[in-house]
Amino acid sequence: MNTLKKITYNCRRATFLIEKKSLTPISIKEQFELKLHLAGCSVCQLFQQQSLLINRMVKGHFFKKEADLPNLDSNFKQSLEKRIEAELYRK
């Protein structure tokens, strides 16, 4: 199998390039390889979409989804406050 054909069929390599590209500019050669692969591979196109969705979720969820996260219990907060006060007086 020649190199070009190899890359056209290699989804492992293509998904690697998709991940790299989402974080840093990739080389001209890599861009070419990826473009060629994606043109003929709908499964990796779907992978790319889903990968970018995951990236957005990971980046966005801290601020938007704060309400879903657990709160500190008030007992723990009270003990923390006491601890801080004690430390302050020790100085």
Add this chain to the structure above:
Amino acid sequence: MPTEKGLEAGLEDLSILDPKKWVERYADYLFRYAILRIHDQDLAKDLVQETFLAGLKSLSGFAGKSSERTWLTAILKYKIIDLYRKESSGLANIKDLKQEEASQDDFFYNDNGHWKKEYAPRPFEELADPLRDKEFNRILQDCMKKLPKLWASVFTLKHMDDEKTEVILDELRLSKANFWVIIHRTKLSLRACLQKNWL
């Protein structure tokens, strides 16, 4: 309109630390910050406490260049990276890694690297409804919890915190090649986990 002097005084106020108000103002924020990055409530609690105590010890080091919250968050962030470093070394983690890597070798055919049919991505169900959105997020967090520690650390630092790659390589003692392999493998795992659990 405030005079120039008034403005200066205002800026100075911002730089005064007020530890007695820390818990009320920042404890929940810091706790959530930690939970999202380490996925363990008890550890997150410990880290919040340690952050406040470390802050108290270095009150004089506060330069007033950032807000109190930013300053405390930076202390917490260092503590999280410390934890990542400790957690991602050690034998238990190496075993974890081997298992996860082996399971991924099933995703593609060895000879040509093409997706095996049973592991190939299928479309996710639509995310149109905000409630489903929440559910998706919860599953995503569960999936992140299941990752080998080293992968979760690298992935979180890069994707959640936009950390510079060089910093991550340095902090977690990784080679650049290794870093990209981890970034790739983590996404393959996460996506597969979402596919399995998102119905």
